[in-house]
Amino acid sequence: MxxxxxxxxxxxxxxxxxxxxxxxxxxxxxxxxxxxxxxxVDDFTFSEAEEVELGLAISNRIRARYGVAQDPEVTRYMSLVGATVAQKSGRPSIPWQWIILDSDVVNAFAAPGGYIHVTRGALAVIGSEAELAGVLAHEAAHVTRKHTLKALQKSTGMELAQNQASFTMGSALFEAVADQAAKAVLAGFGQAEELEADKVGVEIAARVGYRAAGLTNFLGTLNTISPGAASSSALFRSHPETDERVKKLDKTIKKNHLDDGVWLAERYASSMTYDAAQASTGGPSVAGGRGVAGSTDSEATSEEEAAEDEKGDQGKFSLAKLADPFAMGSEEESAEVTGAGAGRAVGEEAGEEEGGVKNTEIVEIRLTPGELAAFQKEGGLN
Structure with missing residues (x-):
């Protein structure tokens, strides 16, 4: 154009x-x-290998902030649900990783290359396997639609195109891109990206055989654990309001006849060991982490500090402009709302205030085709 x-x-x-x-x-x-x-700018594209490397670098930064729950059993269960979703995502062959962040906040993040992060807090308040599938499918849609990569190309395509030969893992250019991309992922996607991920996510979940309304149920749960969050101008900013999202999702479900599917609430309950009580109380998470639930007025202070930091970086590599790649942050947008995948979290940030050392290692799960097929058959999934 x-x-x-x-x-x-x-x-x-x-x-x-x-x-x-x-x-x-x-x-x-x-x-x-x-x-x-x-x-x-158009000449610059990310190869799949570069996408996966960048996604790992972004995941490293996310895990450094939250830590990783070293829980092989629950991680295996989430990986089975995730792998089931990934099969119908349109990109089943990328090396998807399903990671539980060691935090009581209700939060979820997607990094390029298939790195999906969900907090213990989110898993604690999710009520069924269909809801989990809805959240994972929403996050997977951010990956399959390459929202972060497109934002990078839009914001820094000129620099990347001119220095593509230097864009190798561990290089100064690569690390600068990873730093700023991680900030963008933690800050959350824009309204257009969220609505697209909602639509694509429910379609993926339905194709697998889950009840498509799982995601809308989860959005409703957010209001339960944080009363008034969906209508508060300070929460879930820079995204479509929850009511608007639910209406659009309901319309998509009805239009595409996605009313069937399984909830699998009992299997979810028997597989989860996390306590929802911790996730349902407490204040906002650390500054800059707008995950599943939204933000608070305290974010204004953190943003002022971030602005001062950015002033100090103006003479450095120009990727500083990536700080708001999804065109967020206006006063008008601040009244908007987000749900799964991009909003400041509800709950207490585990370990952040305590200053404890976090375990950031990914819990490696290897699923066999037979194990995945048996899991799907048991649940009546496609």
């Missing part, structure tokens, strides 16, 4: 009289330059 607009502008300028052409010569040069920039 940009290239077409610039090309039309160039043609119009060339058709003008000589004196007008002279007066608009600078405009034409600017149009030509902008066209070159657009072509350069």
């Amino acid at each position: 940009i290239r077409l607009t610039l090309a039309i502008l160039a043609l119009l300028v060339s058709a003008l009289p000589a004196d007008a052409q002279f007066n608009l010569n600078k405009l034409k040069k600017a149009a030509d330059t902008a066209l070159d920039v657009a072509e350069t």
